Amino acid sequence: MTDVNFKNQSDRIPSPDEKARFGGPAQEPDELPYDLIELLFFAYRDFTSDPDDVLAQFDFGRAHHRVLHFVDRNPGIKVTDLLNILRITKQSLGRVLKQLVDQDFIEQRPGPLDRRQRLLFTTGKGHDLAVRLSRLQTKRLERATMDLPDGAADAVRQFLFQMIDPDARPDVAKLVRLPSQP
Amino acid sequence: MTDVNFKNQSDRIPSPDEKARFGGPAQEPDELPYDLIELLFFAYRDFTSDPDDVLAQFDFGRAHHRVLHFVDRNPGIKVTDLLNILRITKQSLGRVLKQLVDQDFIEQRPGPLDRRQRLLFTTGKGHDLAVRLSRLQTKRLERATMDLPDGAADAVRQFLFQMIDPDARPDVAKLVRLPSQP
DNA sequence: AGAAATAAGTCAATATGACTGACGTAAATT
DNA sequence: AATTTACGTCAGTCATATTGACTTATTTCT
Numbered sequence: 001m002t003d004v005n006f007k008n009q010s011d012r013i014p015s016p017d018e019k020a021r022f023g024g025p026a027q028e029p030d031e032l033p034y035d036l037i038e039l040l041f042f043a044y045r046d047f048t049s050d051p052d053d054v055l056a057q058f059d060f061g062r063a064h065h066r067v068l069h070f071v072d073r074n075p076g077i078k079v080t081d082l083l084n085i086l087r088i089t090k091q092s093l094g095r096v097l098k099q100l101v102d103q104d105f106i107e108q109r110p111g112p113l114d115r116r117q118r119l120l121f122t123t124g125k126g127h128d129l130a131v132r133l134s135r136l137q138t139k140r141l142e143r144a145t146m147d148l149p150d151g152a153a154d155a156v157r158q159f160l161f162q163m164i165d166p167d168a169r170p171d172v173a174k175l176v177r178l179p180s181q182p
Numbered sequence: 183m184t185d186v187n188f189k190n191q192s193d194r195i196p197s198p199d200e201k202a203r204f205g206g207p208a209q210e211p212d213e214l215p216y217d218l219i220e221l222l223f224f225a226y227r228d229f230t231s232d233p234d235d236v237l238a239q240f241d242f243g244r245a246h247h248r249v250l251h252f253v254d255r256n257p258g259i260k261v262t263d264l265l266n267i268l269r270i271t272k273q274s275l276g277r278v279l280k281q282l283v284d285q286d287f288i289e290q291r292p293g294p295l296d297r298r299q300r301l302l303f304t305t306g307k308g309h310d311l312a313v314r315l316s317r318l319q320t321k322r323l324e325r326a327t328m329d330l331p332d333g334a335a336d337a338v339r340q341f342l343f344q345m346i347d348p349d350a351r352p353d354v355a356k357l358v359r360l361p362s363q364p
Numbered sequence: 365a366g367a368a369a370t371a372a373g374t375c376a377a378t379a380t381g382a383c384t385g386a387c388g389t390a391a392a393t394t
Numbered sequence: 395a396a397t398t399t400a401c402g403t404c405a406g407t408c409a410t411a412t413t414g415a416c417t418t419a420t421t422t423c424t
Contacts, residue, residue, distance in 0.1 A: 260400080260401095261400070261401060261402090262399090262400065262401085272401075272402075272403090273402095273403080273404095276401090276402070276403075280402095293400095296399090296400080298399070298400045298401070299400065299401080300400085300401070300402090
């Protein structure tokens with residue numbers, strides 16, 4: 001047994017009933033770009049798998065990664081804004097944030113203007129981890145964009161951006177600091 | 183308060199300490215394509231949100247969706263192959279699969295050659311739901327690819343494909359039935 | 365100055381999706 | 395006949411998320 005993922009899936013024999021009910025896998029007229037749906041699934045699955053291994057060493061999960069990433073990228077971000085980016089509840093954030101703070105990956109400082117706020121910053125340690133994780137994802141992204149035709153990387157950017165809910169796009173554009181977004 | 187997602191994130195004032203420690207958000211030399219990392223996150227977040235709403239009406243979650251999707255697309259798939267596609271354990275699959283079978287979205291038939299196998303098929307009802315969910319994702323994908331330059335959609339396909347672990351690519355290519363993969 | 369709104373944290377209870385490890389059964393393979 | 399395979403299942407656990415209610419401190423509004 002190799003460690004290849006799913007092998008003999010094509011060895012299957014369709015049952016008679018199946019042949020009756022299904023006109024082959026793409027019985028919906030090929031209008032449906034199933035391939036993109038599935039490619040996105042697999043691409044994202046593997047995209048998140050690199051950091052997972054490192055995070056496991058710290059007893060962290062993906063939730064920690066997301067928090068760490070956006071805090072590192074947006075030093076001084078407010079809890080409320082982080083909640084809206086991640087689209088999770090205060091309670092969900094609270095747990096992972098507490099762990100990150102307790103273990104000295106993130107620190108909180110009262111807002112200088114509004115002292116109710118607890119602005120979030122990565123510590124040196126937190127920043128290092130954030131960068132380390134980003135590098136992993138970056139490597140994969142670079143490998144994936146490397147041998148694309150000229151300008152294709154920008155097409156990918158545009159595609160991904162347009163996959164986002166229209167009303168969320170302005171905020172994402174700001175957050176992501178897109179090189180040029182019309 | 184509008185229902186826009188994360189607004190005043192750019193209104194924050196960097197603390198003195200922050201300015202000392204951070205040379206701005208992109209202190210890592212711009213080698214790191216942070217934008218792609220984040221765009222992928224947001225794109226995938228919204229990509230999965232459309233089906234989620236429908237699934238909730240049936241008391242299903244994303245796990246059900248994935249199973250339903252791959253069974254619908256690969257009628258007669260074996261449990262083992264499905265496990266390898268989804269990269270989850272038998273127990274995790276078991277729970278959601280049981281619910282889908284009990285509620286008549288998926289049916290199991292003994293393999294005609296190997297009677298140990300329980301080949302999986304969507305029922306009419308299951309197929310309808312699968313298509314309905316795919317259409318939602320399809321719409322978003324079409325909107326996103328629509329105004330891309332010529333050939334850009336293929337660049338996106340290639341990009342996504344190359345984001346996948348190299349050793350998983352042959353299997354994905356087979357499964358996804360890519361139009362043309364060199 | 366007092367009332368209302370906001371930022372953040374917290375409590376309790378719950379759900380979902382995942383995990384490990386062990387075991388059982390039927391059927392196929394050697 | 396022994397072993398392997400395909401699948402299912404039991405028991406226990408964990409991580410991540412949810413809702414709703416409540417507290418505290420602080421700011422803003424009137």
